[in-house]
Amino acid sequence: MSRLEGQVALITGAASGIGFATALRFAREGATVVGLDLAESAGGEWKQVEDAAPAARFHVADVRDADAQNAVVASTLEECGAVDILVTAAGIANGGPVHLITPEDWQHVQDVNLKGTFLSAKAVLPTMLERKRGNIVTIASVEGIEGAEGGSTYNASKGGVILLTKNMAMDYGRMGIRVNCVCPGFIDTPLFRSVVGNDAFPAEVRERIKTQHKLGRFGKPEEIAGAALFLASDDASFVTGVALPVDGGFTAGHGVGVVEMMGLGG
Numbered sequence: 374m375s376r377l378e379g380q381v382a383l384i385t386g387a388a389s390g391i392g393f394a395t396a397l398r399f400a401r402e403g404a405t406v407v408g409l410d411l412a413e414s415a416g417g418e419w420k421q422v423e424d425a426a427p428a429a430r431f432h433v434a435d436v437r438d439a440d441a442q443n444a445v446v447a448s449t450l451e452e453c454g455a456v457d458i459l460v461t462a463a464g465i466a467n468g469g470p471v472h473l474i475t476p477e478d479w480q481h482v483q484d485v486n487l488k489g490t491f492l493s494a495k496a497v498l499p500t501m502l503e504r505k506r507g508n509i510v511t512i513a514s515v516e517g518i519e520g521a522e523g524g525s526t527y528n529a530s531k532g533g534v535i536l537l538t539k540n541m542a543m544d545y546g547r548m549g550i551r552v553n554c555v556c557p558g559f560i561d562t563p564l565f566r567s568v569v570g571n572d573a574f575p576a577e578v579r580e581r582i583k584t585q586h587k588l589g590r591f592g593k594p595e596e597i598a599g600a601a602l603f604l605a606s607d608d609a610s611f612v613t614g615v616a617l618p619v620d621g622g623f624t625a626g627h628g629v630g631v632v633e634m635m636g637l638g639g
């Protein structure tokens with residue numbers, strides 16, 4: 374249980390959901406975890422990370438703010454000596470059909486999800502290039518791989534994150550830096566609960582989305598943390614430029630009811 378022993382991991386969006394689960398898992402795997410989030414960590418949860426990794430740190434910062442991200446990296450270098458791993462889990466949901474989206478809403482989502490990822494990578498790359506060593510794991514979505522009804526703004530931002538990831542993998546591979554992306558299906562987090570998991574969301578649509586996950590359930594944040602751990606660890610030493618769906622089969626193909634017809638609907 375110490376696949377990240379001695380490594381320093383900076384994780385954005387670390388106060389909640391996937392980012393928090395990743396921070397906790399990485400801490401338990403021996404990493405010194407540095408969390409960054411717009412929000413304070415809720416409910417004293419960060420204490421669990423500190424219990425696993427006493428040198429863990431948490432910074433309140435906005436991923437849209439280049440200076441704030443640079444300051445977090447500078448203080449991490451000063452206090453922890455390095456940034457070996459970056460995981461970019463900060464993100465927001467939003468969407469709707471194009472004719473109803475305001476340019477301001479469009480821009481807000483791109484700024485957090487896509488530009489925020491760009492700025493996080495930009496903040497850590499100078500030290501990674503200097504050391505010829507580094508590992509970046511971005512968090513996109515199945516909705517960056519394929520379209521979704523009403524998903525335009527969010528999907529565009531996540532599609533951008535996937536291609537940004539692949540381009541960075543190409544640019545920095547020979548400098549000892551691997552860059553990969555996890556594409557989660559629908560994962561039970563506060564973000565999920567504020568939209569699809571919300572009581573106001575039509576239950577039959579939620580059920581249809583659930584069924585599109587061929588394992589017949591929504592995912593857990595820990596299952597995304599496990600994939601991020603694989604990509605960040607030496608087990609993935611020959612993996613770069615990958616957009617890995619961790620989606621219970623959501624992107625495997627379209628379910629049309631034949632499984633149920635064959636008596637395999639569970």
Ligand SMILES: NC(=O)c1ccc[n+]([C@@H]2O[C@H](COP(=O)([O-])OP(=O)(O)OC[C@H]3O[C@@H](n4cnc5c(N)ncnc54)[C@H](O)[C@@H]3O)[C@@H](O)[C@H]2O)c1
Pocket residue numbers: 385386387388389390391392409410411412434435436437461462463464465466485489512513514515556557558559560561562563564565
């Ligand atoms: N939950 C899902 O179903 C799902 C599916 C696919 C992809 N994702 C992606 O996974 C990532 C994490 O999502 P989650 O479900 O854990 O959501 P979450 O809301 O539980 O956590 C996201 C965190 O990002 C932080 N954040 C938001 N804007 C920020 C900003 N400007 N600067 C710094 N921090 C900011 C929030 O404060 C929050 O703590 C997001 O990028 C999301 O798009 C989630």
